[in-house]
Amino acid sequence: MEFFLDRLFDGISNGAIYAALALALVMVYRATGTINFAQGEMALFTTYLAWGLATKNVPVAVCLLVAAVAGFALGAVSERVLVRPIEKRSLLATLIVLLGLFSVLNASDGLIWGKGNQSMPSLFPNTLQSYVKVFGARLYWANIGVWLLVAAVVAVMFALFNKTRLGLQMRATANNRESAALAGIPVGRILMLGWGISAAIGAIAGVLVTPLTPDSLGLGEMFPLLIYASAAALFGGLDSPGGAVLAGLLLGVAEVMLSAYVPAIGGQLQEAIAFVAIVAVLLLRPQGLFGTREVERV
Amino acid sequence: MRRALPLLVRERSAAHRSLQATGIVVLALLAVYASTLNSFRLGQLTVALLYATAIAGLNLATGYTGQLSIGHSAFFGLGAYTTGILVASHNWNPLLTLIPAAVLCFATGLLVGLPSLRIRGINLALVTLALGVAFPELVDRFPSLTGGSIGLNVSVYQLLPPHWTGISIANRFQYYYWLAAGLLAIVLVLCATLTRSRAGLAMKATRDREIAAAAMGVNLAWTKMVVFGLSGAITGAGGSIFAIYLGSLSADASFTLTLSITLITGLVIGGVATTLGPVIGGLAVYFVPYWTENIRQGEASQLIFGVVLIVLMFVMPEGLMGLITRLSRRVLRIQPQPPGRPARRTVNGGPSTVINHQQERNTA
Numbered sequence: 001m002e003f004f005l006d007r008l009f010d011g012i013s014n015g016a017i018y019a020a021l022a023l024a025l026v027m028v029y030r031a032t033g034t035i036n037f038a039q040g041e042m043a044l045f046t047t048y049l050a051w052g053l054a055t056k057n058v059p060v061a062v063c064l065l066v067a068a069v070a071g072f073a074l075g076a077v078s079e080r081v082l083v084r085p086i087e088k089r090s091l092l093a094t095l096i097v098l099l100g101l102f103s104v105l106n107a108s109d110g111l112i113w114g115k116g117n118q119s120m121p122s123l124f125p126n127t128l129q130s131y132v133k134v135f136g137a138r139l140y141w142a143n144i145g146v147w148l149l150v151a152a153v154v155a156v157m158f159a160l161f162n163k164t165r166l167g168l169q170m171r172a173t174a175n176n177r178e179s180a181a182l183a184g185i186p187v188g189r190i191l192m193l194g195w196g197i198s199a200a201i202g203a204i205a206g207v208l209v210t211p212l213t214p215d216s217l218g219l220g221e222m223f224p225l226l227i228y229a230s231a232a233a234l235f236g237g238l239d240s241p242g243g244a245v246l247a248g249l250l251l252g253v254a255e256v257m258l259s260a261y262v263p264a265i266g267g268q269l270q271e272a273i274a275f276v277a278i279v280a281v282l283l284l285r286p287q288g289l290f291g292t293r294e295v296e297r298v
Numbered sequence: 299m300r301r302a303l304p305l306l307v308r309e310r311s312a313a314h315r316s317l318q319a320t321g322i323v324v325l326a327l328l329a330v331y332a333s334t335l336n337s338f339r340l341g342q343l344t345v346a347l348l349y350a351t352a353i354a355g356l357n358l359a360t361g362y363t364g365q366l367s368i369g370h371s372a373f374f375g376l377g378a379y380t381t382g383i384l385v386a387s388h389n390w391n392p393l394l395t396l397i398p399a400a401v402l403c404f405a406t407g408l409l410v411g412l413p414s415l416r417i418r419g420i421n422l423a424l425v426t427l428a429l430g431v432a433f434p435e436l437v438d439r440f441p442s443l444t445g446g447s448i449g450l451n452v453s454v455y456q457l458l459p460p461h462w463t464g465i466s467i468a469n470r471f472q473y474y475y476w477l478a479a480g481l482l483a484i485v486l487v488l489c490a491t492l493t494r495s496r497a498g499l500a501m502k503a504t505r506d507r508e509i510a511a512a513a514m515g516v517n518l519a520w521t522k523m524v525v526f527g528l529s530g531a532i533t534g535a536g537g538s539i540f541a542i543y544l545g546s547l548s549a550d551a552s553f554t555l556t557l558s559i560t561l562i563t564g565l566v567i568g569g570v571a572t573t574l575g576p577v578i579g580g581l582a583v584y585f586v587p588y589w590t591e592n593i594r595q596g597e598a599s600q601l602i603f604g605v606v607l608i609v610l611m612f613v614m615p616e617g618l619m620g621l622i623t624r625l626s627r628r629v630l631r632i633q634p635q636p637p638g639r640p641a642r643r644t645v646n647g648g649p650s651t652v653i654n655h656q657q658e659r660n661t662a
Contacts, residue, residue, distance in 0.1 A: 034420060086612065090364075101604065286421065
């Protein structure tokens, strides 16, 4: 029971991060119809920024805020300057530009902050003693903090989408850009906003996930997370925020359980297995679990 | 009054044929000249040419058919490991392993293309991403076959040039170089022929307007699957020679997603959907990092490549090859042969009102 609960708590923490990043990917997909390959690197860049501030004794909460704002700016500017001019040409061109952005951000991290791995201070009490016992298992405050913050982000996003005028405009733009423009929605600004919010969510996820493991802030940190997140987004349906969050959580728990109970495939084959399962799902339901079917007008 | 430039040459006329022949001779002479370089440079050139081969394979799927693959590192690695395992553990003749390597990669490519029956666009790119991520993990998972994370080593003695080549052991890098150059030449001819054929038209139609292509009778799923298979086989053949040259393989070092991104970068730099673009791209992605290595431990080349990738997509989406073609058109234009009429001989110059473009326009 203890063993199981320990794993479950870890799994939910990982899953919460995947869910947040998957939500970010879905937001971009709904705005532009593409996967943002640079999503993880944007988050890494802002996480480095937060770490850099934290080393200068700035409180972690302020660092988180700065990272989120910087992420918002990075996402919005990327959309306006890099993506919008190129997306008309082709999906392939957009994807290649995003791969370019991926390289630029990753290389800049290395140039600015160096190649060595760093430890990020946590927003929450994060010592070996700061836990509560739940049925004999240790539930660390850091984990609870991650859950609560991600839950808050998700709740805010859902309220934004479903309860506000802005959310209505965003949904309309995602649904049909031209009709939205004809109805007087400032589509360009909405797109920038979508990318900005997406990158801000990524930035928060980055600042949250990094302190969970010591020495984990490195140039290769975010890419595996992005892979899990994109798997989750595909699984839940690329245009479904709810599906992405649910799939992210499921994936996080499944990953930890697999490596705990099925060592033959866990540990080394995690990413491969995650993807094989998702490809299988896609073959049966190409739109993912909760996504809407694409219908094309000729 | 006709202006002196550009010169107009009818397609398939004697003048055109002799120009093509000259071009081939120049390239061959360059290749021969390069083979006289020292062993170190030859080794570098070998790898660059193998990258070019891999990029030519990628070009078929991504450039001509519009399917972005982020998983071609896996084909390169699969080809390399097939050769490595067959030579090291089963004592095969290295050159013969090219065949099973290409066949295996072809089959894997078909498998990856299979979801294209139902998955399109961005999702297919993610399936290839899965392949690229899974490959190093699979290699590490089966160490008894692949040597796992320690790597796979083939004895140098098994990879020496065979006697009939007449190349001594000391000059063995010449052998590897000619293997790579020969493979690249075959692949380029194959790709050029394929993309100018009826099947090539179907590929480009699939890329440019899928629904319209289907309406014209192009079998989309079949086209995509087979192209992906071929693309994988070509890249895998490059990987196979890579194994012969290198002799020691490590999936975590050589065949990760970084390689996939390198190949895509090379494709864009050289020119998407051009015949010779992959050669320029292969040379660029190998030598630019080498020359900039001393600047901040390799970060610089990654930064340069990222910036180049973005800037090229904006200002020169047709890549260096496209630029060369565009500039050369100011000097020389090839007029396409009007359909249904026999080629007229010795036509050197026609009505200058005919505006011509090289047939291979890339729109990617």
